[in-house]
């Protein structure tokens with residue numbers, strides 16, 4: 001059973017995926033992870049396919065992870081970024097889509113500062129569109145790689161207590177993770193100052209806490225978010241010091257965690273703000289594992305959406 005057979009051509013978000021579809025992507029990732037452990041880290045699965053990364057917002061790990069995933073599956077890759085393309089001259093997404101359409105590319109992986117950009121692009125092209133982060137909306141492969149990391153560590157997601165801490169309001173990672181982890185049966189808490197919570201937070205299937213101390217002892221996973229200076233247009237809390245005191249994780253607070261509990265962060269981290277340098281480097285900090293999972297999950301998504309008929 002391929003995702004295309006499940007009537008998915010694009011991956012625009014987690015919101016409209018079922019728990020079975022998520023599980024299926026995670027299982028596919030599990031079977032592809034082994035390729036990256038081989039001496040020759042490449043299979044011919046997507047040979048002859050062309051995959052474009054169109055990143056109109058800065059990114060290190062998501063872009064490199066997708067590019068590496070495509071290369072490990074033998075696809076041809078094209079990389080377009082804002083500063084080195086006609087986007088700098090004001091080219092629209094619609095016109096870029098037309099150009100790429102003329103080359104008959106098979107998939108476009110889009111990062112854009114506007115919520116809804118991936119859905120817009122999907123209507124302008126015959127290629128599969130994969131959302132690699134659109135404004136404050138969704139970042140589906142981040143949530144999938146997080147779910148994969150958690151499942152690998154605990155053997156399950158169902159019933160785990162997971163707390164997402166930080167700027168829930170501006171975070172596409174938080175939104176996708178809330179959809180993904182609740183569909184997979186986790187008990188979710190969001191921890192943030194009231195000013196960094198969405199107005200309709202009570203409609204979400206999550207508990208709300210206003211300080212990290214409230215969730216330390218009970219959580220299996222503490223998921224820290226980066227404070228998003230580029231999206232916060234006004235001051236949402238008194239000071240960085242205050243934020244660190246109430247929502248940051250440091251060596252003292254980490255002692256209150258259960259022995260098996262892990263710390264996660266999508267990166268890039270602000271050392272000394274949401275996570276202290278000591279905590280970032282602890283064995284229970286799974287940031288590097290998340291990057292490793294990212295490669296396997298993105299290989300799975302490309303495989304399921306772009307082809308792999310053999």
Ligand code: NCD
Pocket residue numbers: 061062133139142172173225226228266267268
């Ligand atoms: C996230 C993003 O860009 O949404 N980073 C990422 O993809 N690894 C989170 C963030 O920027 O804070």
